Structure formats: C-alpha cells, structure tokens
Amino acid sequence: MNNLFLFGKKYIDTIMFVDGNKPGETNGCNNIVEKYGGVFNFTEAGMKNMKLSVITSGKKKAYIVSDRRISQRTSYVFNSQKTELNSKTIGMINSAADWLHVAYIDDIECYRDLEKIKKPFSIDFCTDQPREKYAKIMNLSNIIFDSRERKDLYKNIAIDTPIIFHDEHGIEVLIEEVTVYKKENTPILNLDVNGAGDIFAAIFLDNYSKINPASSALIAMRETTKILINRKKK
Numbered sequence: 001m002n003n004l005f006l007f008g009k010k011y012i013d014t015i016m017f018v019d020g021n022k023p024g025e026t027n028g029c030n031n032i033v034e035k036y037g038g039v040f041n042f043t044e045a046g047m048k049n050m051k052l053s054v055i056t057s058g059k060k061k062a063y064i065v066s067d068r069r070i071s072q073r074t075s076y077v078f079n080s081q082k083t084e085l086n087s088k089t090i091g092m093i094n095s096a097a098d099w100l101h102v103a104y105i106d107d108i109e110c111y112r113d114l115e116k117i118k119k120p121f122s123i124d125f126c127t128d129q130p131r132e133k134y135a136k137i138m139n140l141s142n143i144i145f146d147s148r149e150r151k152d153l154y155k156n157i158a159i160d161t162p163i164i165f166h167d168e169h170g171i172e173v174l175i176e177e178v179t180v181y182k183k184e185n186t187p188i189l190n191l192d193v194n195g196a197g198d199i200f201a202a203i204f205l206d207n208y209s210k211i212n213p214a215s216s217a218l219i220a221m222r223e224t225t226k227i228l229i230n231r232k233k234k
Contacts, residue, residue: 004050004205005097009058009083009107011038015194019069037062039103041198044227047206053097058083058108064194071168071191083108094118101205103198111137124201125150131157143208145201148172162213166200168193171217181214185221191228200224 017031039054059081066073090113093100097119104126105111114121114137122143125131131138131153138144139159146153148165151172158177165172168188173181203220211219 002050002098002209003053003096004047005053005055005093005100006039006042006103007055007057007085007089007093007100007108008039008103009060009081010056011036011040011060011062013037013062013064013194015064015066017066017068017192019067021065021067021074037064037195038198039101041195042101042202044195045199045202045206045223046227047202049206049209050099055089055093057085057089057110060107066192066194068190068192071187071189071193073192073194083110085110085113090116099205101201103201105134105137115140122201122205124197126197128153135159143205143213145197145204147197164204164213164217166197166217166221171221173213173217181217183218183221185225188225188229190232192231193228196224196228199227 013035015033016029018027018029021027039056042052061078061080063076064073094117100117100119100121102114102121102123105123106125106127106129111134120142122145123137123141124145128150135157138161141161144161144163146163146165148167151165154163154174160176163174165174168185170185171183172179200220203223204216207219208216
C-alpha cells in the first residue's frame with residue numbers, strides 16, 4: 001500500500017444546510033454541522049490503495065451554505081493562521097511519502113517551498129484567482145485538479161502536466177491546452193456537495209497508480225457521485 005501524504009491548512013468548517021437561499025431575505029436552515037474540512041475530506045473516499053498521512057499547517061475557518069435544492073455550496077472563509085512548510089516536514093515527506101497532495105495551492109502562503117519536494121505530487125485549486133504566478137509549481141507537479149468552471153483561467157498556460165477539470169456536469173483532461181478526454185455527466189439535485197472536489201481527487205489518486213488519467217477521472221466522477229447520493233441516506 002502506497003503512502004499518500006496530504007498537506008494544507010486545517011479547515012474548520014461550519015456548514016449550514018438549506019433548501020433554497022434568497023439573498024436579502026430571512027432564510028430557514030435545516031441543520032448546522034461543524035467539522036474539519038480540506039484534506040480531511042479525503043477520509044470519506046474510502047481509499048483502498050493508499051495509506052493517508054495528514055499534515056496541516058495554518059488554520060482557516062470556513063462558513064459554508066450548502067443548498068441541497070440546487071446541489072450547490074457557497075463558502076465564506078477567514079484566514080486565522082498562515083501556512084509554513086519547514087525543512088523537517090519537507091524531509092519527512094521526501095523520505096516517507098510515495099505521493100504528496102496539496103490542498104489548496106492557492107490557499108497556502110509557502111507554496112514556493114514545494115519546489116524542494118522530491119516525490120511525485122498533485123495540487124488542487126480553490127479560488128478563481130489568476131493561475132500564472134503558479135506556473136513553475138504547476139510544471140513541477142504531476143497532476144493538477146480544478147473545477148471545470150475555472151477552465152478559462154488556463155488559457156495560454158501550455159504545460160504537459162495533466163489538468164483534471166471536474167464539476168457536476170462532467171470531467172475533462174487537458175494536456176498542453178488540448179482536451180485529450182471529456183465525459184459529460186447529468187447533474188443530480190438535492191445533494192450535499194461540500195467536499196466533493198476533495199473526494200474526487202482522493203478517488204482519482206487511489207486509482208492513478210494502476211490506470212491512466214482519463215480512466216482515473218471517470219472512476220472518480222462515478223464514485224464521487226455515489227458517495228454524495230449515499231450521504232442522503234445517513
């Protein structure tokens with residue numbers, strides 16, 4: 001079993017579940033849940049081929065409105081502590097990890113220190129900020145994950161690292177600005193989709209050592225959907 005190390009801020013999520021949201025009005029809330037998010041969402045994927053080791057640095061509070069009616073979530077985040085990646089942590093990753101996943105590269109202040117990582121690694125994005133300043137670390141990475149809604153941010157970014165786009169409408173694999181694989185998906189309403197991107201990345205990486213990026217993305221899309229559907233039964 002391979003050792004997958006996860007690195008990112010410690011997210012403390014406060015999730016408000018609603019069935020519809022009207023801005024400027026008083027809205028009802030069905031339930032409120034507090035839990036760890038970010039890299040901790042990987043545990044819900046039920047990975048079979050990877051042993052998880054979680055490393056957090058820095059803290060962030062996230063207030064999330066999960067609208068099950070339209071299967072959409074909106075986040076409001078507050079940065080309470082910066083991220084650091086010291087030499088001891090880098091040494092531990094380089095000696096013990098088979099793969100490193102970073103969630104989220106545009107959320108950690110020390111992302112340039114990842115250039116010292118000698119093991120294969122993947123990165124995920126969580127904002128709609130320009131991607132150009134991350135060009136070097138994107139080139140060094142082995143897999144990039146992002147929402148397909150942010151595909152326009154990658155115009156004129158030609159890298160051979162596979163970029164895995166995903167959203168409720170499907171998946172797309174981009175290499176050197178060329179779509180090498182695409183699969184549409186029919187969105188399902190009335191789902192709690194919080195953490196879906198992390199679960200998708202976890203399932204992708206759990207299979208990636210055995211199959212190609214397109215097949216890994218397809219499995220991740222299907223299995224993530226199953227997990228989100230099963231949430232309704234709990």
